Amino acid sequence: MSEQTTPANTASNAGSNATGNAASNVPSDKNHLILTGDRPTGPLHLGHFVGSLRNRVKYQSQYKQFIMLADAQALTDNMDDPAKVHNNVLEVALDYLAVGIDPAQSTIFIQSQIPELTELTFYYLNLVTVARLERNPTIKQEILLRNFERDIPAGFLTYPVSQAADITAFKASLVPVGEDQIPMIEQTNEIVRRFNRLAKRDILVEAQALVPEIGRLPGIDGKAKMSKSLGNTINLGATSAEIKAAVKMVYTDPLHLRVEDPGHLEGNVAFIYLDAFDTDKEGLQAMKEHYVRGGLGDGMVKKRLEGILQDMLAPIRERRQEYEKDRGQVLQMLKQGTERAREIAARTTDEVKAAIGLKHF
Amino acid sequence: MSEQTTPANTASNAGSNATGNAASNVPSDKNHLILTGDRPTGPLHLGHFVGSLRNRVKYQSQYKQFIMLADAQALTDNMDDPAKVHNNVLEVALDYLAVGIDPAQSTIFIQSQIPELTELTFYYLNLVTVARLERNPTIKQEILLRNFERDIPAGFLTYPVSQAADITAFKASLVPVGEDQIPMIEQTNEIVRRFNRLAKRDILVEAQALVPEIGRLPGIDGKAKMSKSLGNTINLGATSAEIKAAVKMVYTDPLHLRVEDPGHLEGNVAFIYLDAFDTDKEGLQAMKEHYVRGGLGDGMVKKRLEGILQDMLAPIRERRQEYEKDRGQVLQMLKQGTERAREIAARTTDEVKAAIGLKHF
Numbered sequence: 111m112s113e114q115t116t117p118a119n120t121a122s123n124a125g126s127n128a129t130g131n132a133a134s135n136v137p138s139d140k141n142h143l144i145l146t147g148d149r150p151t152g153p154l155h156l157g158h159f160v161g162s163l164r165n166r167v168k169y170q171s172q173y174k175q176f177i178m179l180a181d182a183q184a185l186t187d188n189m190d191d192p193a194k195v196h197n198n199v200l201e202v203a204l205d206y207l208a209v210g211i212d213p214a215q216s217t218i219f220i221q222s223q224i225p226e227l228t229e230l231t232f233y234y235l236n237l238v239t240v241a242r243l244e245r246n247p248t249i250k251q252e253i254l255l256r257n258f259e260r261d262i263p264a265g266f267l268t269y270p271v272s273q274a275a276d277i278t279a280f281k282a283s284l285v286p287v288g289e290d291q292i293p294m295i296e297q298t299n300e301i302v303r304r305f306n307r308l309a310k311r312d313i314l315v316e317a318q319a320l321v322p323e324i325g326r327l328p329g330i331d332g333k334a335k336m337s338k339s340l341g342n343t344i345n346l347g348a349t350s351a352e353i354k355a356a357v358k359m360v361y362t363d364p365l366h367l368r369v370e371d372p373g374h375l376e377g378n379v380a381f382i383y384l385d386a387f388d389t390d391k392e393g394l395q396a397m398k399e400h401y402v403r404g405g406l407g408d409g410m411v412k413k414r415l416e417g418i419l420q421d422m423l424a425p426i427r428e429r430r431q432e433y434e435k436d437r438g439q440v441l442q443m444l445k446q447g448t449e450r451a452r453e454i455a456a457r458t459t460d461e462v463k464a465a466i467g468l469k470h471f
Numbered sequence: 472m473s474e475q476t477t478p479a480n481t482a483s484n485a486g487s488n489a490t491g492n493a494a495s496n497v498p499s500d501k502n503h504l505i506l507t508g509d510r511p512t513g514p515l516h517l518g519h520f521v522g523s524l525r526n527r528v529k530y531q532s533q534y535k536q537f538i539m540l541a542d543a544q545a546l547t548d549n550m551d552d553p554a555k556v557h558n559n560v561l562e563v564a565l566d567y568l569a570v571g572i573d574p575a576q577s578t579i580f581i582q583s584q585i586p587e588l589t590e591l592t593f594y595y596l597n598l599v600t601v602a603r604l605e606r607n608p609t610i611k612q613e614i615l616l617r618n619f620e621r622d623i624p625a626g627f628l629t630y631p632v633s634q635a636a637d638i639t640a641f642k643a644s645l646v647p648v649g650e651d652q653i654p655m656i657e658q659t660n661e662i663v664r665r666f667n668r669l670a671k672r673d674i675l676v677e678a679q680a681l682v683p684e685i686g687r688l689p690g691i692d693g694k695a696k697m698s699k700s701l702g703n704t705i706n707l708g709a710t711s712a713e714i715k716a717a718v719k720m721v722y723t724d725p726l727h728l729r730v731e732d733p734g735h736l737e738g739n740v741a742f743i744y745l746d747a748f749d750t751d752k753e754g755l756q757a758m759k760e761h762y763v764r765g766g767l768g769d770g771m772v773k774k775r776l777e778g779i780l781q782d783m784l785a786p787i788r789e790r791r792q793e794y795e796k797d798r799g800q801v802l803q804m805l806k807q808g809t810e811r812a813r814e815i816a817a818r819t820t821d822e823v824k825a826a827i828g829l830k831h832f
Contacts, residue, residue: 181829182593189597189669189827196828222829225586232543232589232633235626236550240601243625264604264629265596271625272593308550445832466550467557468542468583471806 144169144320145282147178147221150198151188154205155343156419157327157336160386162286163209163346165322170215176280176451177211179203179444182222183272186265187256203440205346208430213443219451220444221276226452226459230275233466235268237304238297243267248293274298279455281315288321295319309465313458327386332361332379346423347430353423357416362408369407380411387418505530505681506643508539508582511559512549515566516704517780518688518697521747523647524570524707526683531576537641537812538572540564540805543583544633547626548617564801566707569791574804580812581805582637587813587820591636594827596629598665599658604628609654635659640816642676649682656680670826674819688747693722693740708791711781718777723769730768741772748779 146166148154154163169175179202184195199220206218221227243249249270253262265272270293277285277298285295295317302314326335329342336343344356362380366373375381375398388394397414400406433440463469507527509515515524530536540563545556560581567579582588604610610631614623626633631654638646638659646656656678663675687696690703697704705717723741727734736742736759749755758775761767794801824830 185594185597185827185829192669192826192828196831199831220831222824223831225590228589228593229586231593232626233546235629236547236624238625240623240625240628262601263597264599264601264632265593267601268596268625268629308553441831448832463583465553466546467553468546470557470560470581470584470802471809 140174142284143174143280143282144284145176145277145280146286147180148202149180149184150195150202151184152198152338153201153345153347155336155345159346160327161322167210170212175216177216177218179220181220183269186269200437203444204430204433207433208426217447217450218444219448223448224452224455226455227275227279229459230279231272234271234274234301237301238271246270246293246297248291270294270297274301277317278314279458282317283315284320285317286320292319313461313465328379328382330356330360346426353419357412370404372404373401380415383415387422501535503645504535504641504643505645506537506638506641507647508541509563510541510545511556511563512545513559513699514562514706514708516697516706520707521688522683528571531573536577538577538579540581542581544630547630561798564805565791565794568794569787578808578811579805580809584809585813585816587816588636588640590820591640592633595632595635595662598662599632607631607654607658609652631655631658635662638678639663639675640819643678644676645681646678647681653680674822674826689740689743691717691721707787714780718773731765733765734762741776744776748783
């Protein structure tokens with residue numbers, strides 16, 4: 111999967127309005143543990159920011175939040191380029207810190223450094239049939255997307271089981287996912303129920319999908335999805351010049367040829383981004399009306415957008431640069447987070463193994 | 472799989488002559504590491520003794536021998552009865568000690584207590600396609616055998632990958648298997664080659680199948696296979712009375728109705744067992760000739776067989792009873808073996824993870 115298809119960061123690509131809020135009908139207290147994360151395969155971008163990073167900054171004071179750098183999962187379709195995955199672990203961690211995720215409030219950890227997650231995966235594989243995995247709509251979709259056909263790596267077919275291991279290891283009750291990833295949570299809960307039945311007590315906890323109310327943030331080219339592989343992103347670490355250049359390329363209304371023509375808002379990426387980031391809703395509303403009426407050029411719209419993005423991304427970029435100066439310290443933070451996370455995962459794994467007769471000493 | 476279908480104990484059911492020797496064209500020195508073992512799903516029996524246990528007693532002075540109690544693998548088709556698997560771990564260990572496997576020479580360990588084996592399995596799953604697993608002739612056969620059809624547990628389909636993890640974790644160069652299990656070794660070596668290519672150096676070691684020259688030991692009922700599930704075994708811990716009763720039921724020549732009739736040796740389990748266990752080859756030859764000629768009753772043949780089995784099994788049973796008195800000590804031995812084994816598996820896993828970018832701290 112690309113970094114867009116994990117539960118966590120599918121959510122991270124969602125969002126086309128300014129709220130950036132997740133569903134409001136979810137409980138909000140520290141008894142709830144959120145598991146979220148990203149496959150470290152490239153720099154995070156505005157799509158991630160709108161759909162998930164922003165939410166995480168909010169969630170960290172409301173819930174116990176665990177954020178996983180899913181390097182092991184990233185290998186399920188990046189086994190040919192493990193160095194890319196390795197290097198992006200720290201890069202994505204830098205993005206986290208830059209947007210304001212606070213390691214004192216959120217536990218950030220590296221998936222591959224918690225062997226217990228592979229143990230749980232291993233045993234859960236006995237609780238799921240091959241046919242059930244093949245029926246998973248998300249997996250079906252992704253197999254098509256990747257032209258895998260019969261050459262699906264076994265690790266790819268079974269990655270929903272690995273996700274179930276991640277979620278249950280922390281007894282997460284809330285998992286932010288995009289609409290299209292809900293089947294993954296259902297698969298997890300099937301495993302939870304089957305295991306608890308087997309264990310004759312409720313060791314594992316069912317998870318609830320935390321689906322954001324907002325859709326995806328489109329790419330600057332107007333394609334539905336902002337994605338590194340499509341080359342239509344604005345990265346969180348983008349320089350001022352890169353932001354300027356990207357905004358210039360932002361897709362607007364192809365029928366809006368002359369300033370005096372009436373413009374259209376539908377599919378107009380400049381306005382979709384303004385909806386997502388402009389906090390002056392009244393000013394924005396006035397601009398929209400002017401644009402639709404005719405007499406407002408794309409240049410003016412883009413100027414407003416660029417100003418907002420520059421203002422928003424400058425402090426993120428600066429904080430990122432600060433953190434970049436001491437990568438050793440960031441790694442130290444990841445080590446501590448991983449140790450904290452591992453303790454919990456180990457406790458669950460211990461319970462799971464004891465329940466299926468795998469405790470001897 | 473039943474306990475007959477792991478590489479180790481397929482071999483363990485082989486054997487219809489007295490030699491009990493494995494293929495003679497294999498190297499014999501302490502640089503070679505043998506990985507063998509059993510799924511702990513029930514007591515070991517004469518079939519295991521002829522085909523594998525006897526060999527292990529010999530191998531332990533020739534090779535570095537690691538013997539795995541494959542409880543994790545046993546769960547791939549015993550998830551509905553984990554207690555059975557749990558309890559048989561110690562029972563099978565007792566059988567090992569009873570036949571003369573020496574923990575000072577052989578490292579006996581419990582699979583599930585080495586989490587690194589699940590880590591390797593997890594990453595190797597990315598190196599094998601689903602189609603390749605489905606083509607595995609051994610798996611195909613076993614799926615048929617179990618009437619799994621589309622309801623194959625994912626852990627069952629992927630267990631050859633788990634076997635590859637076991638074998639490579641110890642860099643085993645020799646793996647005793649039955650003829651029908653050779654595809655499993657081929658699967659392992661495919662993973663080894665793919666991984667080493669990816670790592671750009673030879674981290675993993677290819678394994679060689681150690682196929683015994685002898686076939687299976689049939690059940691007392693004449694069925695091709697001695698198997699707990701068929702109820703046609705003589706267990707290593709059988710009492711004197713149980714041995715007597717079993718020998719009485721041993722299948723001979725159904726056409727040999729009267730003592731004076733000529734008897735047949737083909738398919739005659741009494742003589743197959745004598746071939747396997749009688750060390751007086753001349754005496755046995757004479758008895759065979761008499762039987763074929765006519766004038767020798769089945770009772771005489773069975774009397775000879777019973778005497779031999781009673782003599783052979785009595786000391787095994789007595790040693791077993793001795794060890795049974797201190798199960799705590801046996802568990803301690805397993806603990807030490809597991810620690811020794813884990814050290815090696817952890818070292819390999821470390822190398823594997825480093826090669827695919829999964830080392831951060």
